[in-house]
Amino acid sequence: MARAVTTQRKLVFTAIGWLIGILLFFPIFWTILTSFKTESEAIATPPSLLFFDWTLENYIEVNTRSDYLKHALNSVIIAFGSSLLGLLIAIPAAWSMAFSPSRHTKNVLMWMLSTKMLPPVGVLVPIYLLFRNTGLLDTLVGLVIVLMLINLPIIIWMLYTYFREIPGDILEAARMDGASLSREIVYILAPMATPGIASTLLLNIILAWNEAFWSLNLTAADAAPLTAFIASYSSPEGLFWAKLSAASTLAIAPILVLGWFSQKQLVRGLTFGAVK
Amino acid sequence: MGQIILENVSKSFGDAEIIPGVDLEVGDGEFVVFVGPSGCGKSTLLRLIAGLEDISGGRILIDGQDGTRLPPARRGLSMVFQSYALYPHMTVYRNIAFPLRMAKVDREEIDRKVRDAARILNLTDYLDRRPGQLSGGQRQRVAIGRAIVRQPKAFLFDEPLSNLDAALRVNMRLEISELHHSLATTMIYVTHDQIEAMTMADKIVVLNRGRIEQVGSPLELYRHPRNLFVAGFIGSPRMNLVTGAEAERRQAVTIGIRPEHVQLSTESGAWSGTVGVAEHLGSDTLLHVEVPGIGQVTARADGEFPVRHGDKVFLTPESERIHRFDENGEAL
Amino acid sequence: MATLHTRHTARLMLSPAVIMLLAWMLIPLGMTLYFSLLRYNLLMPGTETFDGLENYVYFVTDPAFGAAIANTLLLVGGTLLITVVGGTFLAILLDQPFFGQGIVRLLTISPFFIMPTVSALVWKNMLMHPANGVFAWLATSLGFQPIDWLADAPLFSIILIVSWGWLPFATLIILTALQSLDSEQKEAAEIDGAGPVSIFFFITLPHLSRALTVVVLIETIFLLSVFAEILVTTNGGPGTASTNLTFLVFAQALLNYDAGAAAAGGIIAVILANIVAVFLIRMIGKNLEA
Numbered sequence: 001m002a003r004a005v006t007t008q009r010k011l012v013f014t015a016i017g018w019l020i021g022i023l024l025f026f027p028i029f030w031t032i033l034t035s036f037k038t039e040s041e042a043i044a045t046p047p048s049l050l051f052f053d054w055t056l057e058n059y060i061e062v063n064t065r066s067d068y069l070k071h072a073l074n075s076v077i078i079a080f081g082s083s084l085l086g087l088l089i090a091i092p093a094a095w096s097m098a099f100s101p102s103r104h105t106k107n108v109l110m111w112m113l114s115t116k117m118l119p120p121v122g123v124l125v126p127i128y129l130l131f132r133n134t135g136l137l138d139t140l141v142g143l144v145i146v147l148m149l150i151n152l153p154i155i156i157w158m159l160y161t162y163f164r165e166i167p168g169d170i171l172e173a174a175r176m177d178g179a180s181l182s183r184e185i186v187y188i189l190a191p192m193a194t195p196g197i198a199s200t201l202l203l204n205i206i207l208a209w210n211e212a213f214w215s216l217n218l219t220a221a222d223a224a225p226l227t228a229f230i231a232s233y234s235s236p237e238g239l240f241w242a243k244l245s246a247a248s249t250l251a252i253a254p255i256l257v258l259g260w261f262s263q264k265q266l267v268r269g270l271t272f273g274a275v276k
Numbered sequence: 277m278g279q280i281i282l283e284n285v286s287k288s289f290g291d292a293e294i295i296p297g298v299d300l301e302v303g304d305g306e307f308v309v310f311v312g313p314s315g316c317g318k319s320t321l322l323r324l325i326a327g328l329e330d331i332s333g334g335r336i337l338i339d340g341q342d343g344t345r346l347p348p349a350r351r352g353l354s355m356v357f358q359s360y361a362l363y364p365h366m367t368v369y370r371n372i373a374f375p376l377r378m379a380k381v382d383r384e385e386i387d388r389k390v391r392d393a394a395r396i397l398n399l400t401d402y403l404d405r406r407p408g409q410l411s412g413g414q415r416q417r418v419a420i421g422r423a424i425v426r427q428p429k430a431f432l433f434d435e436p437l438s439n440l441d442a443a444l445r446v447n448m449r450l451e452i453s454e455l456h457h458s459l460a461t462t463m464i465y466v467t468h469d470q471i472e473a474m475t476m477a478d479k480i481v482v483l484n485r486g487r488i489e490q491v492g493s494p495l496e497l498y499r500h501p502r503n504l505f506v507a508g509f510i511g512s513p514r515m516n517l518v519t520g521a522e523a524e525r526r527q528a529v530t531i532g533i534r535p536e537h538v539q540l541s542t543e544s545g546a547w548s549g550t551v552g553v554a555e556h557l558g559s560d561t562l563l564h565v566e567v568p569g570i571g572q573v574t575a576r577a578d579g580e581f582p583v584r585h586g587d588k589v590f591l592t593p594e595s596e597r598i599h600r601f602d603e604n605g606e607a608l
Numbered sequence: 609m610a611t612l613h614t615r616h617t618a619r620l621m622l623s624p625a626v627i628m629l630l631a632w633m634l635i636p637l638g639m640t641l642y643f644s645l646l647r648y649n650l651l652m653p654g655t656e657t658f659d660g661l662e663n664y665v666y667f668v669t670d671p672a673f674g675a676a677i678a679n680t681l682l683l684v685g686g687t688l689l690i691t692v693v694g695g696t697f698l699a700i701l702l703d704q705p706f707f708g709q710g711i712v713r714l715l716t717i718s719p720f721f722i723m724p725t726v727s728a729l730v731w732k733n734m735l736m737h738p739a740n741g742v743f744a745w746l747a748t749s750l751g752f753q754p755i756d757w758l759a760d761a762p763l764f765s766i767i768l769i770v771s772w773g774w775l776p777f778a779t780l781i782i783l784t785a786l787q788s789l790d791s792e793q794k795e796a797a798e799i800d801g802a803g804p805v806s807i808f809f810f811i812t813l814p815h816l817s818r819a820l821t822v823v824v825l826i827e828t829i830f831l832l833s834v835f836a837e838i839l840v841t842t843n844g845g846p847g848t849a850s851t852n853l854t855f856l857v858f859a860q861a862l863l864n865y866d867a868g869a870a871a872a873g874g875i876i877a878v879i880l881a882n883i884v885a886v887f888l889i890r891m892i893g894k895n896l897e898a
Contacts, residue, residue, distance in 0.1 A: 013706035021715035043740040092621030100618030117885040121857040122878035126639035173361035178349040178378035210723040212836035231725040259721030
């Protein structure tokens with residue numbers, strides 16, 4: 001494809017591309033902008049774009065008056081907790097399917113993926129009741145377990161595809177070189193699989209952070225992550241747009257940045273390999 | 277020290293019997309080559325010896341000890357893989373040092389042995405590089421270095437030269453042969469290339485569909501192939517196999533004559549035919565001749581033999597070089 | 609590659625995951641099935657009675673059910689339409705060389721990473737609000753009456769919000785597939801005399817068909833369960849105008865405290881999802897052979 005693209009064509013697409021990009025990004029941009037306005041400014045018409053009194057009062061208020069920090073911490077614990085727990089279970093499972101496949105392996109994998117396709121309402125009632133009766137309702141532990149289970153298929157699947165890319169004969173060479181199974185995993189497999197494991201972790205942190213069914217239904221004041229906390233802004237009293245924007249910006253910023261770096265993982269993880 | 281004996285070794289994958297039952301003896305210090313077409317089971321046999329696959333039946337004795345149930349790490353063997361299987365995240369030094377680390381050798385001795393191996397294989401300048409920064413031939417040598425450094429009872433090579441280009445392959449062939457002379461360790465070498473087999477082996481094992489067709493020295497296989505398969509496999513260009521009247525006349529079902537044992541003449545001879553393709557290599561000439569009543573016969577002449585497509589030519593097979601085969605393909 | 613030694617350990621290493629997922633699948637689902645056959649009010653525990661298929665009848669004959677099914681299909685269908693068509697155009701756009709392409713790409717994929725509660729609230733308040741929202745301001749500046757999006761066109765508004773969030777997913781998938789198209793195929797077509805439109809229809813689109821199918825199937829699975837956006841904007845209303853099956857089950861369970869009916873609804877949702885899942889599994893299975 002070494003033909004020159006005319007500058008004119010490039011400019012046309014630049015204009016179209018930027019227009020669409022700006023339009024799609026606008027809601028996010030607007031949120032970030034509003035977070036720096038005063039409440040009265042936030043609802044003013046016509047809406048102001050640049051020239052207003054920039055203020056940090058919303059951020060200060062979100063951090064001090066509400067329980068924002070607690071819920072942010074909940075999100076972090078839940079996202080990391082469920083992802084790391086998932087990795088713990090998924091790494092051996094993916095190892096065994098990638099390096100010791102049997103004729104059932106393919107069926108097991110597809111069955112695992114099918115569990116992800118279960119609509120959560122199908123098990124809402126029993127899970128809710130189970131949690132209520134075992135005291136897991138509104139606890140971090142409870143939510144970590146549930147999110148781990150719903151994302152486990154994706155974690156296993158992604159690790160499986162990454163492990164399969166490791167040439168089998170390198171592990172055989174390690175075996176010939178005298179490595180026991182555990183040393184084979186520690187010295188050879190793990191270092192080679194680290195990028196894959198990191199990518200899987202990244203995608204799952206994003207998915208767990210943004211999860212908005214179980215985190216809304218299984219938590220209340222104590223264990224609510226940011227998804228639920230922000231939802232409580234849906235029926236507030238008085239002016240709140242600027243504060244909502246500040247809380248929202250803080251809630252989405254880290255994941256947005258992480259997301260920018262995880263595009264490839266997204267495709268791999270969420271299409272279950274059906275698209276290369 | 278490095279004697280390996282296979283007693284009635286068989287291997288099945290599920291219902292498919294890949295290797296029905298093989299008996300073989302590899303003497304200490306021998307360079308044995310397993311050769312055969314793809315799918316004949318030569319790599320499988322090698323992996324059974326290495327311990328990378330379980331044996332379905334029979335025994336493997338390594339230096340007199342039964343190694344059948346031993347895992348690869350404890351058989352005292354080293355393997356060089358077709359793709360070299362170097363550890364990509366480790367430097368050359370650490371690649372070669374790895375087996376010694378696994379054997380818990382102390383650091384100073386590891387250093388000494390690694391540098392020794394690097395010196396033998398001309399890798400000293402590359403010790404700090406990663407496999408990704410090396411050429412194919414260099415990676416090959418690192419793989420060999422990693423195998424040498426453990427001072428194994430025997431080396432196992434799984435088609436190590438297949439991934440190299442032609443010129444490099446010739447060089448590496450020589451290097452491996454020289455290595456064998458200097459180390460005097462048993463080497464079992466798998467290849468589909470019968471030229472590699474002929475040039476490097478003390479003993480060749482010809483395999484076909486899991487069975488050993490013949491075991492012998494290169495020249496033995498060349499002069500006295502036991503059946504049609506070995507006759508057609510060993511020797512390049514391929515032996516001419518002729519059935520019909522010519523074979524019957526010599527009390528056989530099939531006769532074979534190697535191209536280099538067919539005399540060429542433009543004047544007279546036993547068979548006459550028309551030249552199809554003429555390959556002039558300068559060093560020799562290969563003619564593919566259409567002989568009516570017989571078929572296509574390939575003949576080789578030393579030096580230059582100026583004929584072209586369509587010319588008439590006479591072929592005479594040297595009678596003491598004719599091989600005769602019965603209806604089962606066995607040599608008579 | 610596996611010896612007996614490794615095969616045993618392999619089975620051991622696989623078991624925790626299999627056991628957990630099996631339990632996750634069978635136990636709650638089994639319980640839902642069981643509950644769906646009971647008359648069970650969450651506020652009066654201990655008074656459950658066996659009701660047979662009454663719950664299913666009740667759930668299905670509820671007028672809200674018909675509306676919920678229709679809304680679910682509209683929601684899924686509408687979002688699919690917008691994301692697949694939009695995603696294809698966006699993918700083609702992002703495949704072209706232009707200035708600042710990397711940044712535009714980041715801008716366009718951003719909506720996917722915004723948690724649904726935030727995106728719903730931002731759209732509801734700052735964009736769609738009939739008095740102070742940006743859309744209202746745009747309308748009045750152009751001389752039109754501002755629309756009360758969430759009151760007058762609740763389902764459509766939600767479709768808009770959900771599509772905004774899922775467009776990047778479709779775009780990324782289609783773009784990946786687009787870029788895997790061997791340029792030599794296109795060049796061969798050009799030499800054979802094909803123009804850009806023909807190349808698109810005869811070479812690009814067939815190549816994309818697989819990616820498009822995957823996008824449709826995977827999005828459908830997830831879109832059947834849209835929840836947060838509805839909860840936070842319209843609560844399913846006005847009336848049942850924006851209630852989908854998921855929200856209906858939720859409402860029965862946690863608002864009406866009718867666990868039995870909710871369970872029945874849940875089973876129906878599972879059956880619906882299974883139909884789609886069968887196709888998706890088949891597609892993935894084909895890929896595993898490759």
